[in-house]
Amino acid sequence: MRKKEIVANGEGLKSMSLLKKTAITTILGVGLTLNVASADIGLDTIYHVYLDGEHVGTVDNKDIITSYIDDRIVEKENANDSYSYAVKQEISYIPERVFNPNSNNEKVLDIVQDDISIQVNAYELQIGGDSAGYFKDEETARQALYEYKAKYVDKKILDQFKQQEQKNEKESSDKEKEQSGEQEQTLAVGDSTTLDVTLSEKVSFEREIVKEKEVLTVDKGVELLEKGTLEDKLHEVEEGDVLGTIAQQYDLDTDQLLELNPDLSEDSILQIGQKINVTAYAPFVDVIVKKEKMVEEKISYKKEVQESDRLYKGDSKIKQEGQEGKKEVHYALEIINGKVNKKKVVSEEVTKDPVKEIVVKGTKVIPSRGTGNFTWPTVGGYVSSHMGPRWGSYHKGMDIAGPSNRAILAADNGTVVSAGWDNGGYGNKIVINHNNGYKTIYAHLSSISVRPGQTVVKGSKIGVMGTTGNSTGVHLHIEVYKNGARINPASIF
Structure with a gap:
């Protein structure tokens, strides 16, 4: 009995100890909660404003800035509804909870008003990784590329390729794509078919925010693509240099040299040490067309010469008239910017054999000494x-x-x-x-x-x-x- 009581008393002591610990913990938790709550009382939120990562001040309400920017954008879009606008700079807001807020709304707004730039949401056309201009949207940029291609390829053909590309995208079977690309056309004389139209460089589009004056129309974009870019190369005038010799040195003609230097004329006097732009415009991108055509060509006839002692030397007569032959030639062409770059014969068939020309030339030597017997003149x-x-x-x-x-x-x-x-x-x-x-x-x-x-x-x-x-x-x-x-x-x- 004594032993059981002692055990029971031990368990009771443990339970009492656990209860005390729980009560103390609860009291501490409540105390901490009350402390945090009391600490949060009197805190205000301010916003640190950053322009392109640079701290420009604090405001107590970021709506002051965002409302101003929104109003400026609406004002711009009302004035010109052709574009959508955005802030060129990156604006960020970092909130902070403080006891004694020290914000300056007016000062920050003045800085924002002075420093931000409302510009056009645009798409940059990149060709081979280089910028080829900015357009108001991707569709306009693509249209400029289309019109540029149309300088060298008929629009009907371009449209056919566009439709085929759209069709191929919808096809689920690679086999169908392969079959559609392997269809051959039988060409008659005078016929041609365009197999492919590509650009020499990779084209991509990137969103950018730019000034209105930098945004190109379709026509201006085509003009820029045609004109291309200039290589950065200058010629320093030396003694004896004239426009003609400078142009010749860089494989240009005088007109091209004057076009590259609008401040010069044919009568300009060059000064030693003067810098002359001698670069030629290189297109941003080449339009490469692969096509095949069937043409009829003439076959030149050969000429055979026969000698005869019945004719005096220096005299000749045609024994057989020559006749040109004909052949049908199937060509594969690679055309770059409207000029044939490669020309390969796929097949050819002679439809009419040529007839050689036979000419009889005299070998009889003309005597310069008279016979003494005269003929009536x-x-x-x-x-x-x-x-x-x-x-x-x-x-x-x-x-x-x-x-x-x-x-x-x-x-x-x-x-x-x-x-x-x-x-x-x-x-x-x-x-x-x-x-x-x-x-x-x-x-x-x-x-x-x-x-x-x-x-x-x-x-x-x-x-x-x-x-x-x-x-x-x-x-x-x-x-x-x-x-x-x-x-x-x-x-x-």
Whole structure:
């Protein structure tokens, strides 16, 4: 019994101790709560205002700043509803609970009014990681790119590619995409098909806040894309430099150099040490078009030369007329900014074989020495006046008139001594040395077909009968000399 009582008393003591501890803890908790509550009484919230990370002051109500900014944005958008506006700077507010607030609303608002800039929400068009301009929205930027492509590709084709891209995006099967891209078209002569239109650089769009004057319209964007950018390169004028030599040094022409330097003109005097912009505009991006076309081309005919001793050397005649052939050629083209960069033959088919031209050339040597047997120097005709006294003077030769055609012929083989105008009354005159003691003169010609030094064949055409010089009508005046002495032409014809 005693032992049980002792145990029971021990348990009772433990329970009593635990109860006391719980009561003390509860009292402490209530005390702490009361202390915190009493400490929070009298605290106010202030806001530290930061512009782009720089502390500009504190306000007791951030609505003072946000309301001002909202009003400015509404004012801007009412004045120009083409754009949406935002604050260029980053504004942040950090709250703090303090016993004695020390805020200065007016001062902070004045700073905000002076420092913030309300600008346009825009999209930056980036090409190859470089900025190519700002637009009011992504749609406008894309439209500028579309119009730029349309400078080199028909809009109908661009629209077809756009529709195909949209269709491909909706297709769930890679197989379908593959099949749609592998469809081949049969081209007829004169047909072409565009396979792809791409840009040479990656294009992306980034949201930015910029000044209104920096925002481009579609037209201005296209103009900028066409103009491109300039490489940062200058030429320092040295002694002896002129615009032309500077331009040539950098593979430019003078007009391009003047375009790059608007303050210069062709009459500008360059100073030694003067900096000249010698860079050329490089496009932001190239429009690359891959297409195929079928064309008909001519095949040049070959020329075959055959020799013949039946013709005199220097003479020739066509034995067979040449005819061009035809072929259909299928080309694959890569076109960059409207100019063909690569051209590859995919296939070709000859539709008409060419016919070669056959020319017969003479090998027979023309003798420059006369035969001594003279041929009549005109095509028919009659002697209208003989050599001898005439009209109170002496007629030095013989006149022939009334031929069936007016060709004048060499009376024998020989060498042309002279051929041209004679001021002594002969008009157009030819002198032929027959290299055998004989010489003949042909006068009053309307035209001459030979040149001095030329070897002529007996009976070949040397000119046309006329009435130049001292002449009373169309006729040939011919004179003959033997060993330097004039003889009567009638004696040899």
